[in-house]
Amino acid sequence: MRLDVVTIFPEYLEPLRVALLGKAIDKGLISVGVHNLRDWTHDVHKAVDDAPYGGGPGMVMKPTVWGPALDDVLAGPDGETDPDVLLVVPTPAGRRFDQATAQRWSKEKRIVFACGRYEGIDQRVFDDAARRVRVEEVSIGDYVLIGGEVAVLVMVEAVVRLLPGVLGNQASHQEDSFSDGLLEGPSYTRPAVWRDLEVPPVLLSGDHGKVARWRHEQSLERTRERRPDLLPSDD
Numbered sequence: 001m002r003l004d005v006v007t008i009f010p011e012y013l014e015p016l017r018v019a020l021l022g023k024a025i026d027k028g029l030i031s032v033g034v035h036n037l038r039d040w041t042h043d044v045h046k047a048v049d050d051a052p053y054g055g056g057p058g059m060v061m062k063p064t065v066w067g068p069a070l071d072d073v074l075a076g077p078d079g080e081t082d083p084d085v086l087l088v089v090p091t092p093a094g095r096r097f098d099q100a101t102a103q104r105w106s107k108e109k110r111i112v113f114a115c116g117r118y119e120g121i122d123q124r125v126f127d128d129a130a131r132r133v134r135v136e137e138v139s140i141g142d143y144v145l146i147g148g149e150v151a152v153l154v155m156v157e158a159v160v161r162l163l164p165g166v167l168g169n170q171a172s173h174q175e176d177s178f179s180d181g182l183l184e185g186p187s188y189t190r191p192a193v194w195r196d197l198e199v200p201p202v203l204l205s206g207d208h209g210k211v212a213r214w215r216h217e218q219s220l221e222r223t224r225e226r227r228p229d230l231l232p233s234d235d
């Protein structure tokens with residue numbers, strides 16, 4: 001999978017090269033390009049934003065900078081727009097990014113992320129891109145971040161860990177929270193008693209059926225307690 005990020009803060013994306021994601025790069029499972037939007041500015045001040053039409057607070061990122069930047073980054077080896085690319089725009093005004101989104105994106109060949117700051121990017125940038133590629137405007141949750149960079153780190157991590165060969169144990173993400181629509185229950189390791197607290201005896205019983213049923217119960221109970229919105233309503 002090829003990932004590209006366009007941002008005015010390339011340093012913010014440095015964590016992509018650390019730990020599990022860095023290993024995925026080293027193993028050749030993904031490759032990552034981070035591009036500085038200011039490289040596509042045409043004035044001495046390297047201006048990327050301007051006042052909003054219609055007035056109001058904040059600034060809007062300029063289509064005359066974003067357009068050429070995306071033309072270049074969305075291009076395939078032949079210089080033409082790569083029709084297979086998915087363009088992702090992180091924005092608190094987007095559709096919600098969730099585990100199902102991560103699963104779906106994990107099958108993509110190429111994803112380009114366009115990180116906006118300030119009050120957003122001129123909408124025509126995405127209306128224009130959508131004439132050539134698939135565009136998804138997504139939010140990672142109901143709160144407002146300063147820009148899309150941290151959201152990109154979140155989304156890339158959620159997607160890349162699903163790629164074959166990235167996680168040590170391939171069975172492990174089939175038991176993730178959300179893969180069955182429920183939260184994961186508690187986990188324990190040795191010692192069996194620690195600071196007077198005991199591991200639930202069922203986990204020491206060796207009865208795999210009983211353990212599986214207990215874990216499902218724990219998942220249900222935790223989901224009821226913490227995320228009742230994930231359960232079917234009882235009416």
Ligand code: 6GU
Nearest residue numbers: 090091140143145147151
């Ligand atoms: Cl994807 N971007 C920004 N700037 N804020 C957010 C977000 C994304 N998701 C939630 N808040």
